[in-house]
Amino acid sequence: xxxxxxxxxxxxxxxxxxxxxCAASGRPLSMAWFRQAPGKEREFxxxxxxxxxxxxxxxxxxxxxxxxxxxxxxxxxxxxNSLKPEDTAVYYCGARSDxxxxxxxxxxxxxTQVTVSS
Numbered sequence: 001x002x003x004x005x006x007x008x009x010x011x012x013x014x015x016x017x018x019x020x021x022c023a024a025s026g027r028p029l030s031m032a033w034f035r036q037a038p039g040k041e042r043e044f045x046x047x048x049x050x051x052x053x054x055x056x057x058x059x060x061x062x063x064x065x066x067x068x069x070x071x072x073x074x075x076x077x078x079x080x081n082s083l084k085p086e087d088t089a090v091y092y093c094g095a096r097s098d099x100x101x102x103x104x105x106x107x108x109x110x111x112t113q114v115t116v117s118s
Contacts (some may be wrong), residue, residue: 002026002107004093009072009112010073011036016083016116022076022093022109028102031069031076035089035114042092046078047101054101 002113008020020033032047046057046067066079076093090113091094 002028002095003095003109004028004095004109006091006093006109006112009091009114011081011115011117013017013118014083016115017079017081018114019081020084020091020093020112020114022078023075024093025096027097028074028076028095029099030096030105032094032101032105033067033076033078034092034094034105035087035109036092037086037089040089041084045091048076049101050099056101080110080114085116088114088116092096100110 003025012018029050033045034042035045036042048055048067052069056074064082068077090111092111093109095107
């Protein structure tokens with residue numbers, strides 16, 4: 001069983017930065033970030049494999065966001081730079097207990113709100 005708790009969300013001005021964290025219990029292998037804006041479906045943001053050597057990003061965040069993990073601390077991160085108003089959403093951490101980085105997570109956190117506004 002994997003449990004996930006996100007933190008680090010908040011209000012930031014356009015062009016600013018935030019770092020999200022996701023503290024995990026259990027043994028998550030592949031991990032990912034998703035987001036859901038009001039009135040929209042949840043969408044993929046980034047994923048990372050168990051070692052951190054393989055990452056994939058949505059085109060909308062490529063070059064601005066960086067996913068990483070610290071397995072010693074059992075924590076996933078999302079560094080978000082050059083934030084835009086369209087990045088406003090609830091950000092969810094997801095995980096799987098296998099090595100598959102292509103399938104949807106089996107476990108989800110409760111989400112953390114990110115608002116980009118002047």
